[in-house]
Amino acid sequence: MADRASKEDILLARRIISAAERHDISALKLLLKEGSANVQDPTATTATSPLHAAIAACGKAEDRKEVDENAVKTVELLLENGAIWNDLNKEDETPGCIALRLGQKKIYEIMVEAGVRAELLFAKMEALGLSQDMEEEEEDNESREEQPAAKKQKVSEEVKEVQEVVEEKVLDDVSLDNRAYLKSQLRYKPGILLDESDNAVMMDWETQIMQRHAESLISKAGLRTMNVGHGMGIVDTAILTHDPAEHHIVEAHPQVLEKLQREGWYEKPNVVIHEGRWQEVLPGLVEKGVVLDAIYYDTFAEDYKALKEFFSEYVIQLLDPAGKFGWYNGLGADRQICYDVYTKIAEMDLYEAGFDTSWEDIPVPSDLHGSAQWQGTRRPYWTIDVYRLPINTFVK
Template identity: 75%
Template structure:
């Protein structure tokens, strides 16, 4: 809604929000013919959409008793009329965040499903060359920016794959002008200076590229991908070397490492990785390295792991749908660091489902293994000196992918 909303617009927005909060489906059906399911009261002290209001009014689920049919139908109606699944209210919560906090599981699952539908829709629109802004009635016209939880100057937690590939207001990366946050662009990140500190790797914008609390997760990835010795393995993205060190303990016949950052490559030299008899270092971005390997046809792998930084989900999807399918042997396994949206539970759940659907379309079956993250991670001093935490949820969902039979 425009900043200079008329009194009539404000009144209509208040009526829509009020009807949503009362779970008055009949009134809401009439009002939504006149106004938006994303209406906000421009004069309210705290911004809130009708969807937020409807879920807040559902109250806390007590003794397993969740919201009634009117509340569920209200949420359905708002979503059907274009309510934004990941819109943020004035307290930095999405509707799904509120449903989760209140224990309203059915409504939370509805929000996850709405998010999955929206993301798959935009992916399809992108494939068809359509601009999402051309479809104002989709209700998710600002999905890309909300996907990264951006409000004002707040930026998304950058660990691993960002959710969207579009950054609002991003300046071109060049010799004379650099990004304030290099995690927003992979090429800017590759030109940036890294800092290796005890237990953490930081980029020059103070984003944590990798931290040693991930060691258990990385080791488990290596275990699930490499069930026996003598296999041919590739890791894309070396970082602190946690997963590559774990891979070495499984005695691979071939160990390929794809890495593009000059400082990381120098660290690989300094630590003797280039001299290991079973290790091959491929210098460059995987987008440049893998097409050449596919063309030569000389590399066939039993396990592939992906753990890049400052790349979006679109890059991950391209990686497995275009290259893993060509480089992985029958019976081989593929995994990636599943950090998609891990600074917000609703986004993590949405992108876990989106990834599984896209993997299935690419010909994979996915098995998930839940790993509880360290209890002291949340609000921990481990994040001191970093731009923001990239992980705020309790469970890591580890994916193991094999070709569908």
């Protein structure tokens, strides 16, 4: 009976995938009453889901003037029936990655919107304490994409809650927990800062981006500024070229603080170093009534939830009504669709917190995608062509 059921499941999966590939909506509606929109043919080598198959069947955009309306309806039907927006096939592509590769703009936009809806729903469920069952279901689904490897703000929690005191080497990857990272050993090498797990904390290719962040936030000399997360000191150096009246640096890693001491940052005019995690430092500044004209956020081993807390709880209290807030936009930057999804989510959350967001696109160095750039690192944290620089001001 088990073998017969297994064969029936395989046959049903093949029929669902075939109907999706043909964009046969009538057949697909009937089949989805019996089976899942996330099935895979276990005998196939591609791990293609119905959503992958439906989009791949569209072909290259230049081969057709406009995508077939049945293809659009097929994709929408699968998503309505629970198809996973960031499911991976054996080629390490999400359905949205296929749409992007084929130049199917309309389909790609549908996938981005689906990703935004799914992640907002997940965040809402987490806030309501309803996400545990969902997380357990995802752990059982081997085809679910792992969260994107983001250098700074990971998009969501990847590990269970870690105790406040983290023993050294408990985690194989210290970027998964901020306290583990703060206890890890850093390595400053020419043009790069590495953590104990060989993650690149910062690289010198970011210099142009950091300089532009400083320019976008600071319009004239004599302003009150703050940067959270010193790293290699690129953005702090850029900020000082604009002659701020006071510049606050919040840094928690002992080795980075030693670097600040060694390089004389504590003695620089108008510079104030705050030792500790921003979660511990900023409440005191709020209590003292500190007001700033420009705030920049660039931490490591913290997820998007931390960034959201930062701007919704503290920037709104510390920033002058005419001030500007910026942050390193590394959300899901190892995959274009993830970057587009989380950029939209961030903009929505910022608006809810009272900010308008404008974006400036900056091309990244063309040689960044070469393997030599990432030699000696755990993984590339950036694989896309354009950095979207955010500038946030209070809604008027």
